[in-house]
Amino acid sequence: MQRSTILQPGVEAPDFTLKATPDQAVSLSDFRGRPIVLAFYPADWSPVCGDQMSVYNQILDEFRTHDAQLLAISTDGVWCHLAFARDRRLGFPLLADFEPKGAVGRAYGAYDDKEGVCERALFVIDGDGRIAWSYLSPSGVNPGADGILAALERLRPDEPRQTRPRQQETHP
């Protein structure tokens, strides 16, 4: 099967403005100075309940450790995103690549023309707006966050590494 070719590290990340809610838009450039994690995914309401977005929601603290902002993008409309985010209690924006359909996905090379949805593609963008890491997941496989977290770690080699013990303090 022909897979799309996603944008590679070193390339400037194409800016975009997409709706996050019915009355609120988000631009990539709003987040200049911070690392961004862009997660393209095919659709809300994945038939697998423990899906990629629920997993990322569960580990938002891991992204916060790196001061990184997670933005998830699919071709679903804002009302669909709103219902999905409420149902799963998602604590990060779901952006609607809805009109013109898939334009941002195409700009990143992460659009599946045959299915008419975004691929499962991940990008880590540095504070200067440059792609630091990208990954296209094999069809049907939910990518975890291991590659994202390793890329975020590499973005700040001068800072002391966050080491977290296997057994953490209890939280009374």
Add this chain to the structure above:
Amino acid sequence: MSTLKPPLDRDDHLRGPSSAPIQLVEFGDYECPYCGQAHRTIAALRAALGDRLGFAFRHFPLVGAHPHAELAAEAAEAAGAQGKFWDMHDLLYGDQRALSLPHLERHARALGLDMQRFADDLRSHRHLGKIRADVHSGAISGVGGTPTFFINGRRHDGAHDFDSLLAALTLDPTERLQAHG
């Protein structure tokens, strides 16, 4: 390739011999119906593979989607502190609609746990640190949903039904090496 980090250690709950040539690790959530199905599949795999299979469980409660999952994980750990992790694990997967506090206490009573200690552990969230450590492990290991399996330290990206898992478990290169060695 996504690999298990950190590898299995003493903090892990293990069923079967730690020296078993096939090590299966699941990241799971007690409220996830797919994990419930996987629980029955794993019982069948353990029966089929016997002492060749070691099975470990790490917690990955998806609290946004599953409001009872984290407390249920704490209950399993609290039972584990009294030597009954797998008994509680089986009870939790035995009825995934019964995961609120009164149900957890009923399970604990049925297992003959010290109820004062069990209740104190839940109230003080004594075992939440262990659960969060498991979630961190899942994050850096590439957990992409629940359940996610690792076979001899490598993420299994195939299907979760009995035949697919059995084929993956018995075709793993490490195991093949053992079989021919």
